[in-house]
Amino acid sequence: MQTVDKKPKLSFWQIWNMSFGFLGIQFGFALQGGFMSRIFQTLGAEKDAIPMLWIAAPLTGLLVQPIVGYLSDRTWHPKFGRRKPFFLIGAILSTIALFFAPYSSALWMAAGALWILDASINISMEPFRALVADKLPDSQRSYGFVVQTLIIGIGTWVASNLPWLMTQLGVPNTAATGVVPDSVKFAFAIGAVVLFGSILYTILTTDEYPPEDLEALKRENEESKGILNGFKEIFKNISGMPKVMKQLGVVQFFSWFAFFTMWSFATPAITEHIFKATDTASQAYNDAADSVGNYLGTYGLVSMFFALILAFVTSKIKINRKLLHMSSLIAGGLGFILIYFISEPWMLHLCFALVGIAWASILSMPYAMLSSAVNPKQMGVYMGIFNMFIVIPQIVAALGGINFMYKLLFGEEVVYTMVLAGCSLIIAGLSNLFITNRNATHDI
Known part of the structure; x- marks a missing residue:
């Protein structure tokens, strides 16, 4: 792989093509x-x-992503490259899991489908992060991750609105008790097609740089054969992770605790607190649940526009990544807290607009900071290890952290989960103050 100084700058469309697969992932x-x-x-x-039904997803990420990152660092195929084989494997598995998830007829089946889906998406996701660092010089890292975030924002907005759109097109959004409505099934089927097609587009339009010393890579692979040696090396990298990675880990912990809380509880919290709908078989609940998807789409839409602004800014000037990330997370935290205080459903768009600013920053700034502070030859494994700081807070949350904390600090109403998410995001923002590595915090 080429060194950072030798990498040529890429055009917007080259960066767009190499990141387009994230549309499907999102x-x-x-x-x-x-x-x-x-x-x-x-x-x-x-x-x-x-x-607890969500717990399999982060547990899987904790195991899968460091292993995939380690393997992709040591992979090279003359035709498919280093990261693209993992894109393809993950795309095939994710497409199948996404299509069949809403056809679950029991809770254990739905939890299993989520587990398979999350594991499969993880196989593709972290190699996409590593590819940006592989292909771009440090001066374009912020720009590259922001373009990736722009694509993620588009995917979030469109996908979150799919069940609502299906309902508008006449697809039923209610069904018998215990049966997932057709509007959700159609949305997941469309998502499966987009997921596979977008990742295939990146595979066909993007080339990867070969290793600088292919023979050295082959020797390393020969010397480290075996699963046990692979795990030893991953643990060695964990124990020797750079200081800035640990500091970013604190920021990531509180950031992803907040978003896992949103994903787990936004539907029950908003349908109950704002729409006063609790019967899951009722028309009122299913209409409200469709609306929740619409409001969640707002944070994807705003993250898209915020990323578009950042893409323009980072292509022209150097930015302070730390201060930008801190202010964005605090804005998102305030958006979550405001959900408790609003009285009209349309105000949720304003709340989730603030959340969208935080989301855009979460998907770009930490990776830009990290990629400037680790060995390029270990980019894949460190991107995978960095995911530990995403999945550990989700595991803590799933094992009772959310239920314990919101009831202890605020009260029994489920809407307090959104207040808890807001406080967590504000703590994440303030934690950026501990990051002092200038190479990480500033564009070079």
Whole structure:
């Protein structure tokens, strides 16, 4: 792989092509995040049981992403490259899982479908992060991750609105008790097609740089054969992670605790607090749940526009990544807290607009900071290890962290989960003050 100084700058469209597969990945994540809790509730899950039904997803990410990152660092195929083989494997598995998830007829089946779906998406996701660092010089890292975020924002907005759109087109959004409505099934099917097609587009339009010393890579692979040696090396990298990675880990922990809380509880919190709808088989609940998807789409839409602004800014001037990330997270935290205080449903668009600013920054700035502070030859494994700081807070949340904290600090009403998410995001923002590595915090 070429060194940072030798990498040529890429055009907007080259960066767009190499990141386009994230459109499909985000279709999968948005449908999963916006509607799996709805599926769980439809199949009879109690509100407090929902986080535990999500736990397989972060547990899988904790295992899969470091391994995939490690393997992709050590992979080279003359035709398919280093990261693209993992794109393809993940795309095939994710497409199948996404299509069949809403056809679950029991809670254990839905939880299993979520597990398979999340594991499959993870196989593709982190190599996409590593590809940006592989292909771009440091001066374009912020720009590259922001363009990736722009694509993610588009995917979030469109996918979150798919069940609502299906309903507007005449597809039923209600069904018998315990059956997922056709509007959700159609949305997941469309998402499966987009997921596979967009990742295939990146595979066909993007080339990867070969290793600088292919023979050295072959020798390393020969010397480290075996699963045990692979795990030893991953643990060695974990114990020797750079200081800035640990500091970013604190920011990531509180950021992703907040968003996992949103994905788990936004539907029950908003349908109950704003729409006063609790019967999951009723027309009122299903209309409200469609609306929740629409409001969640707002944070994707705003993140898209915010990323568009950042793409323009970062292509022209150098930015302070730390201060930008801090202010964005605090804005998102305020958006979550405001959900408790609003009285009209349309005000949710304003709340989630603030959340969208935080989301755009979460998907770009931490990776730009990290990629400037780690060994380029270990980019894949470190991007995978960095995911630990995403999945650990989700595991903590799923094991009771959300239920314990919101009831302890605020009260029994489920809407307090959104207040908890807001406080967590504000703590994440302030944690940026501890990051001092200038190479990480500033564009070079």
